[in-house]
Amino acid sequence: MSLLAARALRGVAVNLRAAPGRLLHTGAAGGKYSGGRAFAAAVGIATGAAGSYAAYTHFTRRPEVQGTWAVPVAMAAGTSYPPSQASVFSPTKEHALYLWIHLDPNADVKKCAKIVADIQAHVDAVCPPDDRTENTEILAGVGFGHLLYAKIGPSAPRKKYEYRERQGALGGMPALGGDIFVHAKSDNVSMLFELAQRIMGQLPEGSVSKFEDVYSFLYRNGRDLTGFIDGTENPADEDDRREVAVEPETGGSYVITQKWIHKMDAIAKEKTANLEKFVGRTREDSIELDNKPVNSHVARMTGGTAKNQKKPVQIVRQSMPYGNLHDKAGLFFIGYAASPQNFDYMLDRMVGLDKDKQSDDIMRVTQCVASTYWYFPSVAELKKIKGGGFF
Numbered sequence: 001m002s003l004l005a006a007r008a009l010r011g012v013a014v015n016l017r018a019a020p021g022r023l024l025h026t027g028a029a030g031g032k033y034s035g036g037r038a039f040a041a042a043v044g045i046a047t048g049a050a051g052s053y054a055a056y057t058h059f060t061r062r063p064e065v066q067g068t069w070a071v072p073v074a075m076a077a078g079t080s081y082p083p084s085q086a087s088v089f090s091p092t093k094e095h096a097l098y099l100w101i102h103l104d105p106n107a108d109v110k111k112c113a114k115i116v117a118d119i120q121a122h123v124d125a126v127c128p129p130d131d132r133t134e135n136t137e138i139l140a141g142v143g144f145g146h147l148l149y150a151k152i153g154p155s156a157p158r159k160k161y162e163y164r165e166r167q168g169a170l171g172g173m174p175a176l177g178g179d180i181f182v183h184a185k186s187d188n189v190s191m192l193f194e195l196a197q198r199i200m201g202q203l204p205e206g207s208v209s210k211f212e213d214v215y216s217f218l219y220r221n222g223r224d225l226t227g228f229i230d231g232t233e234n235p236a237d238e239d240d241r242r243e244v245a246v247e248p249e250t251g252g253s254y255v256i257t258q259k260w261i262h263k264m265d266a267i268a269k270e271k272t273a274n275l276e277k278f279v280g281r282t283r284e285d286s287i288e289l290d291n292k293p294v295n296s297h298v299a300r301m302t303g304g305t306a307k308n309q310k311k312p313v314q315i316v317r318q319s320m321p322y323g324n325l326h327d328k329a330g331l332f333f334i335g336y337a338a339s340p341q342n343f344d345y346m347l348d349r350m351v352g353l354d355k356d357k358q359s360d361d362i363m364r365v366t367q368c369v370a371s372t373y374w375y376f377p378s379v380a381e382l383k384k385i386k387g388g389g390f391f
Helices: 003-016 109-117 119-126 146-152 189-202 238-245 264-269 272-279 297-302 341-351 379-387
Strands: 023-025 037-042 055-060 074-076 095-103 139-144 166-168 171-173 180-186 208-217 253-262 320-323 329-337 366-376
Touching: 095 189, 095 320, 095 329, 109 139, 109 146, 109 180, 109 189, 109 379, 119 139, 119 189, 139 146, 146 366, 166 341, 171 341, 171 366, 180 189, 180 253, 180 366, 189 208, 208 320, 238 329, 253 341, 272 297, 297 341, 329 341, 329 366
Parallel strands: none
Antiparallel strands: 023 037, 037 055, 095 180, 095 208, 139 180, 139 366, 166 171, 253 329, 253 366, 320 329
């Protein structure tokens, strides 16, 4: 992204008086959500663990499919993408919920799956459709770990998505596992808390062995806590995001979640020039460096040091900062892709498992403490899980 383009994007955001990712509705007065167009503003770059939406784009709500975004795009004559869950390629909002659930070994997994599969009913209970506004709407989706989905899925996923741990010279990416993951976005963080509270309260007593609910926030109009703009490498066009994030045959999406803890003291003490070499972009305006090191994050993710290197794989990043000063803070990384192999390529490149054996220098200032892959079923697949007719 050029300096002129970056400034232009910021200017549009100011003129619209909208934070990145916020939806500007053209619906009827009174705040009721209509099936009209929405304009999403977001800025970003790929930093240490990548980030949120980058660009201004239009979306169309399908009123006949509650909680899904956009009319299916034709892939070839007579074919189209099946509808995906609302979280998959919609824009980010000011806050997000990441609800990571581990079920007890004795839990009734089918019953638990049915409860969370009714994700839109949970959303509607917290934020009734008649009262919904751009500031209160919730865009949510639910995914399942590979072991659980093998027990409750309407069919086996087309691709294997078991996560494998990685270790490199600058740190590792440990596996945390997990059974259920909820990703929800809203400008109203209290509603996200209510959503997590409702879902956890609906699950049968004793069915959860442990869980974590993380609440993220928009920081300085779309920057990571390192100070770098977050998400520039994301596909900007809606159709491109769908193509990257959605498995065309099913409408489902493979998802990676990682919790990164930033070394805030080290970041504060490090010279900006060194941080820019770690990332491969300028800190102020996200300009790609002409001579970025092979160890820079941009070089690791794009496959080389050339300017505007053609990326061998892509994902749709929806990561955001989280945390507090008295404990820990960092980036909750979440990305959607049509294949889990896209994640494998990127993670292997970060820890030095690729053929050049180089590690990602961004890992000098941040540490990955948890990782897992998930499958977010399509709307049709989720309906089967909710209905339970295939058990």
